[in-house]
Each structure stands twice: as C-alpha cells, then as structure tokens.
Amino acid sequence: MTAVNPEVQLNHTPGHVKHDGHNMTGFVIFLCSESVIFLAFFAGYAVLKLTAPQWLPDGVDGLEVRMPLINSVVLVSSSFVAYGAEVCLHARKLWRFRAVWLLTMAMGSYFIYGQYVEWSELSFSLSSGVFGGLFYLLTGFHGLHVITGVLLMGLMLFRSFKPGNYDKGEMGVASVSLFWHFVDVIWILLFLLIYVWQ
Amino acid sequence: MTITNYDPRILKAPHPVPGAPDNWKRFFSFNTDAKVIGIQYIVTSLFFLLVGGLLAMIVRGELITPPADLVDPSVYNGLYTMHGTVMLFLFLFPILNGFNNLLIPTMIGAPDMAFPKLNAAAFWLVPVFATVLMGSFFAPGGPASSGWWSYPPMSLQNPLGHFINGQFLWILAVALSGISSIMGAVNFVTTIIRMRAPGMGFFKMPIFVWTAWAAQTIQLIGLPPLTGGAVMLLFDLSFGTSFFRPEGGGDPVLFQHFFWFYSHPAVYVLVLPVFGIFSELFPVYARKPLFGYKFVAIASFGITFLSMIVWAHHMFYTGTPNWMRHIFMFTTMLIAVPTGVKVFAWLGTLWQGNLRLNTPMLFCLGGLFNFIFAGITGVMLATVPIDIHVGNTAFVVAHFHYVIFNTIGFGVFAGIYHWFPKFTGRMYYEGLGKVHFVLTFIGATLNWLPLHWAGLLGMPRRVASYDPEFAIWNVLGSIGAFMLGVASIPFILNMVSSWARGPQAPPNPWRAIGLEWLLPSPPPAENFQDDIPTVISEPYGYGLGHPLVEDEEFYVRRSLEA
Numbered sequence: 133m134t135a136v137n138p139e140v141q142l143n144h145t146p147g148h149v150k151h152d153g154h155n156m157t158g159f160v161i162f163l164c165s166e167s168v169i170f171l172a173f174f175a176g177y178a179v180l181k182l183t184a185p186q187w188l189p190d191g192v193d194g195l196e197v198r199m200p201l202i203n204s205v206v207l208v209s210s211s212f213v214a215y216g217a218e219v220c221l222h223a224r225k226l227w228r229f230r231a232v233w234l235l236t237m238a239m240g241s242y243f244i245y246g247q248y249v250e251w252s253e254l255s256f257s258l259s260s261g262v263f264g265g266l267f268y269l270l271t272g273f274h275g276l277h278v279i280t281g282v283l284l285m286g287l288m289l290f291r292s293f294k295p296g297n298y299d300k301g302e303m304g305v306a307s308v309s310l311f312w313h314f315v316d317v318i319w320i321l322l323f324l325l326i327y328v329w330q
Numbered sequence: 331m332t333i334t335n336y337d338p339r340i341l342k343a344p345h346p347v348p349g350a351p352d353n354w355k356r357f358f359s360f361n362t363d364a365k366v367i368g369i370q371y372i373v374t375s376l377f378f379l380l381v382g383g384l385l386a387m388i389v390r391g392e393l394i395t396p397p398a399d400l401v402d403p404s405v406y407n408g409l410y411t412m413h414g415t416v417m418l419f420l421f422l423f424p425i426l427n428g429f430n431n432l433l434i435p436t437m438i439g440a441p442d443m444a445f446p447k448l449n450a451a452a453f454w455l456v457p458v459f460a461t462v463l464m465g466s467f468f469a470p471g472g473p474a475s476s477g478w479w480s481y482p483p484m485s486l487q488n489p490l491g492h493f494i495n496g497q498f499l500w501i502l503a504v505a506l507s508g509i510s511s512i513m514g515a516v517n518f519v520t521t522i523i524r525m526r527a528p529g530m531g532f533f534k535m536p537i538f539v540w541t542a543w544a545a546q547t548i549q550l551i552g553l554p555p556l557t558g559g560a561v562m563l564l565f566d567l568s569f570g571t572s573f574f575r576p577e578g579g580g581d582p583v584l585f586q587h588f589f590w591f592y593s594h595p596a597v598y599v600l601v602l603p604v605f606g607i608f609s610e611l612f613p614v615y616a617r618k619p620l621f622g623y624k625f626v627a628i629a630s631f632g633i634t635f636l637s638m639i640v641w642a643h644h645m646f647y648t649g650t651p652n653w654m655r656h657i658f659m660f661t662t663m664l665i666a667v668p669t670g671v672k673v674f675a676w677l678g679t680l681w682q683g684n685l686r687l688n689t690p691m692l693f694c695l696g697g698l699f700n701f702i703f704a705g706i707t708g709v710m711l712a713t714v715p716i717d718i719h720v721g722n723t724a725f726v727v728a729h730f731h732y733v734i735f736n737t738i739g740f741g742v743f744a745g746i747y748h749w750f751p752k753f754t755g756r757m758y759y760e761g762l763g764k765v766h767f768v769l770t771f772i773g774a775t776l777n778w779l780p781l782h783w784a785g786l787l788g789m790p791r792r793v794a795s796y797d798p799e800f801a802i803w804n805v806l807g808s809i810g811a812f813m814l815g816v817a818s819i820p821f822i823l824n825m826v827s828s829w830a831r832g833p834q835a836p837p838n839p840w841r842a843i844g845l846e847w848l849l850p851s852p853p854p855a856e857n858f859q860d861d862i863p864t865v866i867s868e869p870y871g872y873g874l875g876h877p878l879v880e881d882e883e884f885y886v887r888r889s890l891e892a
C-alpha cells in the first residue's frame with residue numbers, strides 16, 4: 133500500500149476523547165439505579181401492610197418514635213454538615229474541611245449506634261411475621277448504606293493527607309457527599325413509611 | 331467459496347494476525363481492553379450455550395415419549411430449570427454484553443469503555459456466578475427445580491433442611507449476575523453519553539448504540555427490584571422471614587410482581603440489541619439507507635418505556651383482579667406500536683433492495699420472519715381470554731422460544747458472522763455458515779412450531795409425562811431439537827478453523843458504512859487512538875455517496891495499511 137497522502141492528513145483535525153472525567157456521570161447513574169431497589173422495598177412494604185391478614189406480630193402494638201426521631205434529626209442535619217465540609221474544601225481550607233468532615237462521620241456513626249440500640253430493645257425479631265421481616269430488612273439495608281457512607285468518608289479523610297490529592301478536582305469528596313445526601317433522603321422516606329404511617 | 335465483493339489481492343495466505351489465538355493468553359487475564367472483554371464474553375457464553383443445549387437435549391429426549399422414562403420427574407424439574415437459567419443468565423445476557431463491548435466503543439469512536447477496570451470486573455463475575463450456578467447441581471437435594479421464575483411457595487421448599495441447597499445457590503447466582511449486569515449497564519450508558527466522537531449527535535448514532543442504550547436503561551431500572559425480590563426470597567428460604575409465605579401472612583403473588591417487573595422488560599433487554607443488529611445489517615446487505623432512521627431510534631425508548639408497564643400479563647391466571655388484567659392487556663398491545671414501527675422500517679429497507687444473501691443476512695431474514703410470527707402469538711397471549719386457556723401450556727413455551735431463540739438467537743448468530751472479520755481479522759467460511767443456517771432454521775422451526783399445536787390442544791408445560799394424544803407434536807419437536815444440536819457442529823468448526831487459519835480479513839469486507847469499518851481488522855488497542863474522526867453525516871448513507879466522516883480517505887487508507 134502507498135503511504136498516507138500528506139494532504140489528506142493536513143486537512144484533518146484529530147479529535148480527542150479524555151479517559152477520565154466520567155466518574156460523576158457513572159456515579160449518578162448508579163445512584164439512580166440504587167434508588168429503585170429502595171423503591172421496590174417501599175412498594176413491597178406498602179402492599180404487604182395494606183393486604184396482610186395480620187400486620188403487627190402478637191404482643192406488639194407499634195413502634196416507639198422518640199428515639200428514632202432524634203436519630204433522624206442527627207442524620208438529616210449531617211447532610212448539611214457534609215455540604216459545609218465541601219464548601220470548606222472548595223475554599224481550600226483543608227484543616228477546616230477535615231474537621232467538619234469528621235463531624236459528619238461522627239453524626240453518621242451516632243446514627244448507626246442509635247439504630248443498634250433501638251434494634252436491641254425491640255420485642256420482635258426478623259422472623260416475627262411480615263412486619264418483623266420488613267422492619268429489619270428495610271432498616272438493615274439502609275443501615276448498610278450508612279455504614280458504607282461512613283467508611284467512604286473515612287477513606288476520603290485519609291486521602292486528604294496525600295499531597296496533591298485535589299489537583300485533579302474533588303470528585304471523590306463530591307461523590308461521597310452526594311451518596312450521603314442520597315442515604316438521607318432515603319431515610320426520610322423510610323421514616324415516614326415505617327414510623328409515621330403506623 | 332462465495333466470499334466476493336472485496337479486493338482479492340488482500341486475501342493473502344493465512345498468517346498470524348493480532349486477533350488470532352496466537353496471543354490467546356490475554357483472553358485468560360484481567361485485561362481491560364473492551365475488545366478483549368467482548369471476545370471473553372462471547373466465547374464464555376457460547377460455551378454455556380452448549381451446556382444449556384445439552385440440558386435441553388435431555389429435556390427433549392424425555393419428551394419424545396409420553397411416559398416419564400428417560401429421567402425421573404423430579405430430575406426433569408431440575409433440568410428445565412437449569413436449562414432456562416443457563417440460557418438466559420449465562421448465554422444470552424453475557425453474549426449481548428459481548429456485543430456491547432465490541433461494538434459500542436468502536437461504533438462511537440471511543441478508545442475504550444468509560445470504566446475499563448469496572449468492565450473487566452463485571453466480566454470476571456460471570457465465571458464466578460457460573461460456578462455458583464453449576465454448583466447447584468451438586469448441592470444436597472439436587473439443583474434448583476422451581477422453574478426459572480422460582481415462584482414461591484415452590485421455591486421455598488427445602489425438605490432436607492440444608493442451609494446450602496440448590497435453590498439457595500440459584501438465588502445467589504442470580505443476584506451476582508444482577509450485580510455484574512448493573513456494573514455493565516453503568517459503564518455502557520456512561521460511555522454512550524460521554525464518549526461519542528466529535529460530531530456524533532444522538533441522531534447520528536448507529537441504531538445498535540440506540541438499542542443498547544435503551545436496553546441498558548431497562549437493566550438499570552429493572553434489575554434492582556429483581557435483586558430486592560431475590561433477597562427477600564433468600565430470607566424466606568434461609569432466615570425464617572415470611573414475606574412470600576402465605577402461612578406466615580406473606581403474599582406469594584407479590585414475588586411474581588417483583589419477578590416480572592424485571593423479567594418482562596428483560597426480554598426487551600435481550601431483543602433490543604437484536605433489533606439493533608437487524609437495523610445495522612439490513613442496510614448493508616440491501617445497499618439502502620435504513621428506512622425511517624429517526625423513528626427506529628426513538629421507538630427503542632418507546633419500547634423501553636412501555637416494557638416497564640406490561641409485566642402483569644404474565645399473571646393473568648394467577649389471581650390478578652379483572653381491572654388490572656384489562657389495563658395490562660391494553661398496555662401490552664400498545665407495545666406492538668413501536669415494535670411495528672421497527673418491523674416496517676426493516677421491510678421498507680429491504681423493499682426493492684439489492685439483497686445479498688450471505689450467512690449474516692440469512693440469519694437476519696430468518697430472525698425477522700420468526701419474529702413476525704412470534705409477535706402474532708404474543709398478541710394472542712396478551713388477550714386475556716386466550717391466555718387463560720393457553721397460559722402455562724406448551725403454547726407459551728413455543729411462543730417464547732420463537733422470540734428467544736428463533737429471533738434473538740438468530741440475531742446473535744447474524745451479528746457473530748457479520749462482525750467476525752472485524753474483530754478477529756479473519757474471514758469465516760461462507761459454505762459452512764450456510765450449512766449452519768439451514769440446519770438451524772429447519773431445526774428451530776421443527777422444534778417449536780409443532781409445540782403451538784400441542785399447547786392449543788392443552789398440553790401443559792413443565793411436565794415429564796403427558797397424554798399420548800400430544801405425542802406427534804413432541805416427536806417432531808424433539809427431532810428439531812436434535813437437529814439444532816447437530817447445527818452446532820458446522821458452527822463450531824467454522825469459528826475455530828477460521829479464527830485459527832481463515833483468510834485474512836480486509837478492514838471492510840462488506841463495504842459497510844460505520845466507524846467500526848474505518849478501523850483495521852482487528853482494530854488496534856484504543857481504536858482510533860489520537861485521531862478520532864469527526865462525524866458529518868447520518869449513518870447508513872448507502873447509495874447516497876457522501877462521506878460519513880471528515881477526511882474519510884485518510885481513515886480508509888490507514889485501515890488498509892495496518
């Protein structure tokens with residue numbers, strides 16, 4: 133074959149496609165998908181609650197709301213704290229970011245602790261009828277997300293000590309913080325469904 | 331041989347080329363190149379087509395005579411359950427992901443997928459859940475036996491009381507497969523949204539990319555509920571909950587909703603890419619632009635949307651209230667509209683075209699023919715009074731095999747032959763290909779056409795023994811099935827021998843229009859590398875004479891030099 137005609141090459145403006153920078157798109161797509169699994173659980177909860185011949189197990193007459201409410205307030209406000217941390221990072225106040233971020237983690241951990249206390253004081257178990265199963269399934273699955281969120285925040289905190297970590301942007305922190313807001317919104321729905329709608 | 335239409339000087343003596351198995355080791359490694367992963371997916375799934383096919387041979391062997399004589403009825407239950415599961419989760423889903431990997435990046439001019447490592451991880455989950463699923467055969471009490479839909483209360487039976495039992499492993503495998511598919515879907519959608527070549531607006535994308543996108547959207551929305559349902563089923567089976575256990579206040583029909591909310595759309599996850607393959611191939615082999623390109627593109631998302639709101643048509647006979655039946659009958663019939671748009675677009679493309687009947691085109695035409703037939707039986711089944719009669723009979727088996735094998739399977743074979751030269755750098759043998767097609771077409775027709783009659787006469791599905799009045803249809807069906815088994819021989823021969831030592835393939839043996847055909851065969855790592863072309867026209871400009879990209883000549887020459 134003959135060599136490439138140089139004239140043809142000259143007219144040509146090669147395109148470039150960057151390899152990175154898709155992380156946020158991918159992550160948002162993932163979160164949309166993840167939210168559907170919660171929606172499915174919520175729908176299942178609603179259907180079973182409306183149709184089950186016996187909803188609450190014998191000897192149980194509802195859930196205590198005060199403790200979970202405090203827990204919810206902590207979790208929901210931690211979303212704002214996380215946002216605050218992002219603002220600090222944006223302003224390149226690294227130490228302040230770390231402190232506020234750590235506070236978010238602490239609030240998340242408090243939530244998990246509160247959930248643990250609540251679970252251990254309940255008089256019904258996973259196998260106590262439809263309600264018992266759904267209660268532990270939903271709160272447990274959400275709790276797993278909270279734990280994941282706290283662990284991811286820990287990872288981001290750890291990485292913030294790496295020199296030059298933010299040269300390429302703050303994608304990691306932004307994604308984790310988005311995840312955290314997601315976990316919070318889900319909790320609000322879950323709280324309404326399980327505790328408010330009794 | 332009938333390989334014509336390209337410069338015979340290029341048909342050099344066989345010598346190793348980069349796609350050939352001489353550096354086969356990379357196919358066994360954690361490689362992140364989408365083209366390697368694509369081939370990994372395809373070869374793995376073809377292996378499982380053989381496994382699933384073997385199970386089907388035993389099932390059909392049993393059904394060739396009315397009494398249950400070949401295998402025990404309880405073994406039979408395990409066989410068809412595993413057959414269906416293997417075919418869906420280890421053959422069709424992975425093979426289409428193989429196509430996605432090969433075609434999406436090359437068709438949109440991207441160097442690779444958006445997340446190459448995630449891509450490789452998603453693939454390597456396939457052997458993992460394949461092992462788990464195959465492990466089901468060795469579990470105490472035998473494999474999962476409650477059908478591929480695993481309805482409770484059947485799927486909650488665990489008479490031997492082992493924690494690890496066939497059904498347990500089955501659920502685990504399905505959940506892992508869901509995770510792998512979600513990882514894939516995130517990757518494909520991100521790639522399509524973010525990595526198209528300059529100038530490639532949405533309405534310059536090839537239809538395959540449209541359909542892949544529409545299909546992966548279904549995965550993203552549908553798989554989570556299925557996984558949720560599977561988790562709940564697992565809890566019921568192993569951890570003492572009673573979500574779906576009627577004796578504990580649960581609702582078995584709720585599981586059916588979870589299951590079909592995904593599994594109806596899932597058939598569109600499978601068939602949409604095949605619509606894409608049809609839309610790519612008909613214009614090439616008819617030498618005409620795709621008729622109604624924009625409508626075909628948009629219809630893909632029409633199907634995605636409608637497929638989400640029809641699931642209860644699988645539940646017409648399981649206690650679904652009448653008002654719900656009517657709604658779902660209506661929505662199901664609506665889906666014929668976007669599907670019809672596509673069928674007419676293909677017929678319009680073929681109309682007065684200059685048809686070239688090579689193996690890929692034959693498989694496409696056969697697939698289209700079968701699909702029209704399957705569409706008719708589908709609309710019959712969507713009609714509540716008919717479905718109440720033939721639901722759960724052999725008629726249903728016949729219908730869905732007409733879709734799942736006679737359409738989707740055919741489309742997959744068409745795609746394999748069509749893109750084989752591109753990604754292996756070798757031509758396949760046309761003669762063997764035609765033998766494969768003829769055997770497959772006759773075998774498939776003989777296998778499933780008679781079952782329609784058996785079903786209409788009332789033969790139930792999922793039974794090892796049946797009334798002798800159905801014998802004739804089943805004998806025909808079994809002969810067809812064994813023919814399909816035989817058809818795999820020319821196929822395997824063709825693939826192995828042409829990949830190893832077939833004639834070297836030119837970059838564009840079919841004179842096709844599309845970015846992938848501007849690359850060398852096989853394409854180098856990173857595809858266009860730093861010279862990504864700028865797209866200037868709509869795809870499928872056959873006979874219109876205008877270039878697809880700026881400086882097309884440069885790319886053509888470069889692909890020839892490689």
Ligand code: HEM
Pocket residue numbers: 383386387389390410411413414415417418421422476477478479727731734735739777790791792793811814815
């Ligand atoms: C070699 C070709 C094949 C033969 C001979 C065959 C035969 C059969 C038979 C006899 C059954 C059981 C029918 C009953 O309910 O009594 C069955 C079920 C099924 N097949 Fe196939 N099949 C073939 C290919 C495929 C392919 C390619 C797929 C999918 C990609 C597939 C998917 C299924 C599914 C989903 C079921 C339902 C399983 C269940 O009821 O749980 N089959 N097939």
Ligand SMILES: [Cu+2]
Pocket residue numbers: 593594595640641643644
């Ligand atoms: Cu359906």
